[in-house]
Each structure stands twice: as structure tokens, then as C-alpha cells.
């Protein structure tokens with residue numbers, strides 16, 4: 269299957285939370301890590317988030333704290349819940365926003381989003397009525413996207429990992445504790461410690477008060 273390489277990038281607390289109980293995640297990481305995240309954005313052709321992240325954070329996903337090109341912005345939005353006022357549609361960034369939705373969505377909301385400059389990419393739903401992420405990645409490759417930076421949130425990260433579509437991680441760990449909140453990963457079907465998914469060749473770089481961890485993901489035991 270032709271698909272882009274995917275780098276998962278997110279910021280977490282020491283206890284593995286990517287957002288607090290109320291869903292807020294700004295800002296877990298410090299200024300240096302944020303700038304590094306923007307550098308990483310500039311080195312990818314596209315940046316991908318789930319609709320939950322758009323509804324909660326209304327992100328812009330552009331490169332502002334570093335120099336470089338803005339990647340195409342891709343939202344995984346099965347039922348076209350993205351608000352017409354979302355920054356991704358209205359912030360005037362020159363770069364496009366692609367909305368990946370179910371093949372079953374009606375034409376009228378698609379047309380409203382196209383009128384705001386969005387590109388609509390219909391894909392099939394899987395057996396759990398979520399978007400088929402393999403098909404999504406194939407369609408992105410067919411449109412010339414060679415690399416994707418996946419920026420969250422929790423549900424999309426979990427599905428992408430379960431689908432074995434993540435190749436690398438770039439995780440910022442901040443010296444903060446929330447105790448409860450949104451975990452980076454949900455259930456990925458692992459019961460025993462011995463079966464934990466191991467990331468390979470990790471590189472640990474101090475970044476302000478945070479640690480920046482890059483590693484490779486391999487799915488073979």
C-alpha cells in the first residue's frame with residue numbers, strides 16, 4: 269500500500285496526560301518545545317488532527333514559531349462537525365484545509381465547506397463506523413502527500429497506532445503532573461507487560477524544562 273510516512277507528535281505531562289480533565293491542553297509544553305514542534309510541522313507535507321481536537325482547541329496548525337512552509341491541514345471528521353467559523357477554515361492562511369469525511373455525508377454541508385476553500389475527501393467507514401484510516405492514508409498519498417505529522421487527539425492517535433500507521437514519534441514530556449485527564453493512548457489491545465509496544469532507537473533531547481523524545485515505531489514482535 270502506498271501511504272505517507274507518519275510522525276506522531278504530542279506533548280504530555282509526566283503522568284502521560286495530553287489534556288486535563290476539562291480537555292484543556294494549552295500549554296503542557298514550554299516555549300522551546302513549542303518552537304521545535306513548529307519546526308517539525310515545517311518538515312512535513314501535511315498535518316493531521318481529529319475533529320475532537322478541532323472542536324476543543326480550534327487550532328490553526330500553521331508554522332508560526334519557526335521559519336518554513338505551512339503543511340496542508342487535514343481534519344479527520346466523519347460527519348462534518350467542523351464549525352464553519354473554525355480557524356482551519358477562516359484564518360486566512362494560504363495553505364489549504366482538507367476535510368476527510370465519510371462517503372455517506374450529504375452534499376449540502378460539503379458544499380458549504382468547499383465555499384470556504386476546504387477540500388473534501390470522502391472515504392469509506394470501517395466496520396466500527398469510524399473512518400477507514402488505511403484508505404485515508406492511501407488517498408493522501410495519491411494527492412502527493414509523502415509525510416504526515418499526526419498531532420492528536422487521543423482517539424485518533426489510538427486508532428492510527430492500532431492500524432499500524434505510525435512510523436515515528438516525537439513526544440514532548442513536560443515536568444508537570446495532572447493525576448487525571450486525557451491519556452495519550454487508549455486501549456490498543458495489550459494485556460500483559462511482556463506485550464508492550466516498544467519504541468526503538470530513542471533519542472532524548474533536553475528542551476527548556478521539557479524532554480523531547482524521538483523514536484521509531486515497529487510493530488513486529
Ligand SMILES: NC(=O)c1ccc[n+]([C@@H]2O[C@H](COP(=O)([O-])OP(=O)(O)OC[C@H]3O[C@@H](n4cnc5c(N)ncnc54)[C@H](OP(=O)(O)O)[C@@H]3O)[C@@H](O)[C@H]2O)c1
Pocket residue numbers: 277278279280285286287290291292293296317318319320321322324325344345346347349398399400401419420421422423424425427428450
Ligand atoms: N497535548 C497535545 O499535544 C494534544 C494534541 C492534540 C489534542 N490534544 C487534546 O486531545 C483532546 C481531543 O482528543 P479526542 O480523542 O477527544 O479527539 P480526536 O482524537 O482529535 O478526534 C476524535 C474524533 O475523530 C473522529 N474519527 C473519525 N474516524 C476516526 C477513527 N478512525 N479513529 C478515531 N477517531 C476518528 C471521531 O469523530 P466522530 O465521532 O464524528 O466520528 C472521533 O470522535 C483535546 O482535549 C485536546 O486538547 C492534546
